[in-house]
Amino acid sequence: MRFLKAILWLMIVLVPFSGLLYSLTYLELEIIGEGSPIANVSSYILTQDENNSIFTNDELRYITAQIFLEEGAANLLVYVSVFWLLISILWIVIGEVLRIDRPGQAIKYIWIWFVLLIISLVVVASMTWYFLYAQDVLYQRAEFSSVFSLLIFMLIYTAVYFYLSCVFITSRVIRSAVPFLTIILRN
């Protein structure tokens, strides 16, 4: 029951977090940049190198932006969402498997939480770099500085997600292993 509740909470956190990224990728939002995802990719992410063919050829730039969204961003979102789900479930499982049986024991496992956080950041950073910049169909099509900014954004976003999901899914037994959580949650 407690495990199911944790999964439910996890979904409640995961859906809006992923949902926001999906919205940026698929929805035409007037308030975001140029108002359309393709226009945004074209204007802010793709290369601004004047010697590159996609800078001079608008049709090619449009197609590249489409590929960036379909092959890059969309795949990235699927993999990141699945990865977030798995890493959070792993934390829930670890909380159960450790079988904390006495006060003061949980804090000794704070290193596990940090290890999971670092794994999350490294994996998400690698995925972002690969899907948006390094994969064959998009190799060096995007502006390096823009992708780097996206990568930093994804790192921050992942860290926020991981911490927030831990707030909701961490068993009370292992709460001390999440930094500041016993100060935030007072039940």
Next chain:
Amino acid sequence: MADCYFLGIGGTGSKCVDTYVYSCATGLGPEKLWIGMVDQDAGCGNVEKSSINIENYQRIRKILRTPGLSDVNNKTNLFKTNIVSVPGQNNWEPLKGSGTTKPTLKNIFKFNALKDEIQDIMSCLYHPEEELELELDEGFRGRPSIGSAAILSRIHENEPFWQTIFNSIDSAKQGHEVRIFLVSSIFGGQGASGFPSIARLIRRILEQKGIKEGVYIGGALMLPYFSFPKPPDTETGLFAYSDSFLEQTRGALDYYGRLFDEKNYQKTFDQLYVVGWDPLIQLKTFAKGGPNQNNPALLPEIFTSLAASKFYEDKVIDEGIFYIAKNESDAFSWPDLPSIKIGDKNFVKKCLSQFTRTALSYREIYYPNLTIDKWRKVKRESWLRNLLTKQGVNLDDEETAVNLLSINKYFESYLEWLATMIHQSNEFTKNNINLIDVNQYSQFDDSLQGAGVTLNEKLNNNQLKQFGKMISDSKLGDLSSVFLRMNYARVPRDRTGLGSFMGALYDSCR
């Protein structure tokens, strides 16, 4: 709810009182109970131990069940029974106040002032030198005939010890129910004499007051269940000899059998439980009386507690003599303990196992984190915040620290009692007592003085991992399950203060 009285007579009786107090702590007792002992040898180790146990029980119950301050609530079995005995008046010495000279039958009956013919009768009934002049300050040395005379001559309605019982009997006239349960051995001196004498005296008072219903008398008689070595040659005088136990018992059983023959004898007991043990448990030491007579708790004594609890619990009292036998001769397990509640045959097991688990987890896991110098390290953990801090318990307060320490000491005394009972009886069941694995937390060395049981100072991780397997034939959670439940425990509205924490721990150890 009936007024319940529990009276342990003699050395075995006082040991059974000790056992019953622990049983009450586990939740096997009635809601309210007066408990007392009749033992001439007030300095006897058994009496002293039981008196201390009663007073400690009352102290802990006050800590855990003072509505408004600290309360585990009425639905919780932990220390359920309100023991109302007056501290310091738990034991009645029949021959107390006989001055500086030690009491003898001669003194009691003012032998020298008696008429010659009565002196002759007394001399016929009692050996003039050995029995009439026997110093009775340390009991009746296995001589029921001496005990009967001494006890009956001293019971008065205005004696504070007896007043409570007699006042309660008066209330039976208004339709109040009173249940009195006596416990003693059949083979000793005081118990064997006091048991029928006191029961008959109560019956006589009932008759005199014209009370025909509402007062029930039950009893548990311990048949010989232990033996002890013969006294050393250096000891002189009259002693109880365990060799004569069986012979004495045979005659006494015949007598009690006749007590239930209502055609020819006046009814004395409504219910009588007879408890025995075969083979006899061999005690290692002999003590004629006094502080040295501090016999270890033995497993058969728990049957008297269960008999009393059943007697108090039953809605209708079935008259008769009851006995029980083990299922297997060389083993002892949970089904060998009789049920006391209709509809819940595992109630005894539940109470004993839950309390034991509570006691051990408190001692090993929680109490060490609640001391003044330690609690801050875990002050933000859910269990502590929800069950103590939010309930207004100030762990820096010295009174709280003393209360927590008292609870720990009581739990330790319970664990020691339980371990003693099982270790001491184990050898005589071919090491096949399958109730609670007391080896997990205690060590037994019968070459040591006293009970020979020592609690392990601090359990190591491997021993703590066995916590879930401590209760035989049970699949109960380990310490991590207990900790998990503690962290998710909800505090009912009627739980307050320290009672919230103890109630949650008790619930978590189910």
